[in-house]
Amino acid sequence: MATEKNWNEALAPLLKKYKGKKHPLDYHSTYQLLTMVLLSAQSSDKLINDIAPEFFKAFPSMEALEKAKPEDLQPYIRKVSGFWKKSEWLVKIGQEIKTDKKIPLDMKGLTALPGLGRKSANVILRETGKKAEGVIVDLHVVRVAPRLGIAEGEDPKKIEKEIMGKIEPASWGEIGMAISFLGREICRPTDPKHDLCPVKGVCSYYAQISKGKKASV
Ligand code: SF4
Numbered sequence: 001m002a003t004e005k006n007w008n009e010a011l012a013p014l015l016k017k018y019k020g021k022k023h024p025l026d027y028h029s030t031y032q033l034l035t036m037v038l039l040s041a042q043s044s045d046k047l048i049n050d051i052a053p054e055f056f057k058a059f060p061s062m063e064a065l066e067k068a069k070p071e072d073l074q075p076y077i078r079k080v081s082g083f084w085k086k087s088e089w090l091v092k093i094g095q096e097i098k099t100d101k102k103i104p105l106d107m108k109g110l111t112a113l114p115g116l117g118r119k120s121a122n123v124i125l126r127e128t129g130k131k132a133e134g135v136i137v138d139l140h141v142v143r144v145a146p147r148l149g150i151a152e153g154e155d156p157k158k159i160e161k162e163i164m165g166k167i168e169p170a171s172w173g174e175i176g177m178a179i180s181f182l183g184r185e186i187c188r189p190t191d192p193k194h195d196l197c198p199v200k201g202v203c204s205y206y207a208q209i210s211k212g213k214k215a216s217v
Pocket of ligand 1: 148187188192198200
């Protein structure tokens with residue numbers, strides 16, 4: 001019977017490369033982080049970074065969101081996917097939280113807010129240095145985790161559960177973001193740069209294509 005891979009050891013080089021690297025969203029406070037994470041669902045981080053300065057000039061805090069109407073926000077976020085719904089969620093969050101100091105920093109509190117799911121909450125907890133309660137599974141992780149062989153399928157919730165079962169809790173906060181960075185920089189959808197990959201030696205996809213190459217020599 002094949003022995004189960006020790007994923008903590010296998011992915012250690014990935015943690016070494018990316019541990020502590022700041023998220024690509026260019027935020028400067030927890031309020032900005034929460035707002036940008038919510039806006040970035042189904043939109044690129046680059047777009048959110050581009051629109052953020054003007055948005056935060058107009059709405060610099062939860063207090064400002066609380067006083068606003070969704071239609072006040074919309075001209076600033078019109079290019080963002082689902083902007084109409086997101087403007088409603090942000091105003092509701094402002095009304096619920098009222099002040100930046102009351103932003104909840106745990107999974108239960110964050111996912112109780114409109115528009116924030118587990119992925120968003122995991123990102124916010126990681127970036128604010130809070131205890132991880134799960135693993136970040138964004139679209140890059142959904143692509144790369146099955147290639148590595150640490151998870152199967154395309155369901156982010158199942159992939160998160162599988163990774164949580166294979167990685168020790170102390171590394172939950174970093175491992176998802178590390179796999180995400182690998183996907184952003186090296187393991188691209190087409191033409192992954194295997195030769196630059198720090199976990200090439202433990203990757204199922206790479207093992208498969210290497211076998212294929214050997215067989216055809
Ligand atoms: S070896 Fe290749 S396919 Fe595997 S994770 Fe690295 S870049 Fe992606």
